[in-house]
Amino acid sequence: MKELLRLFGAFAKIGAFTFGGGYAMLPMLEKELVEKHGWVTEEDLADYFAIGQCTPGVIAVNTATFVGYKLKRIPGAIFATLGVIFPSMILILILAAFLSNFASFEVVKHAFAGIRVCVCVLIFSSVWKLGKKSLKNWICWVIFGIVFLLAAFSDIATAILVIATGLLGFVITLIRERRKKA
């Protein structure tokens, strides 16, 4: 139970400071889960993001479910997931009840202009850490280059990009394994 509450707490902290959607939570995930608690690795996070792209629902929720399950199976998945949505749920209830014009306050606008800059830099620092672990040879760089160009300059859905890369990886690995056995 103590472990479950720690999971809930860690994810509530992550949820409270994830501004701007799924990718923006990566810096928080790295700090809390990889560096502080050592619950998952950098590679695990890359895997979860890839899966999260092609499964339904919010990426933050998917990632919480995966990490929670890895540590404490189904109860872990439930506690981590509830943790990650808890802060925003409480905050929105308060805003909806008392401050429905919250987003139009000047001070809020200025604060969030600052936060957006920060999150942007943090995402690149996370990409750097992730790249060091995931781009190990030239094949990885080629995949990175192609997927990056398609994601940045075409309208192809990210889910399709992930599924196509996954299929390619599956087939190549299958051929490699066959050769090893032969």
Next chain:
Amino acid sequence: MNFLPTLLRLCGEFFLTGLFAVGGGLATLPFLYEIGAKTGWFTEADVLDMIAVSESTPGPIGVNMATYTGFTVGSLTSWAAGVLDGILATLSLILPSLIIGIVISGFLAKFKDSPLVNGTFSFLRPASTALITAAGLSVAAKVFFPEGFGGLVSFAAFFSILDYKALILAAAVAAAVIFWKKAHPIWLILASAVAGIVFSM
């Protein structure tokens, strides 16, 4: 309005959104517009307001929208009903992801030593890194060039549409990340919020 049937419909609508919106926050938008049009619970303008609120609060927009709509619909009955509906609508939205996530996790745990699964993921990791890089660049474009690139006709114009305040703050955050390895993102985010207010960005 009848409390219970409305609550069931609310949960049903958000459950379906959670089930079919693939690929994160913005993917929920078309579903939200449809719910609004079908039920009259909120207008397109409300969704736009909600995007603004979501950009100014932590948490995914889908989750925020479910909580907000639940509260708004429920509070027509009473304040407590608003809170209850807000919570239940949010739980309905995440329930499909939770179930599917648990099923996939079970599968991964079973095959975690399979060379085939590990090989496949070694290909997916660079793809995942590329997607995050692309997303980061599109955020950067909006942060540093808030006016867009429409006015970009010459090299000199490039500097006139660049947001200098954002650039200086970004340099400061980058320096903090590089030279102060233990910096927790929370402190950097809070400091940047203060900087945004002080320099009225």
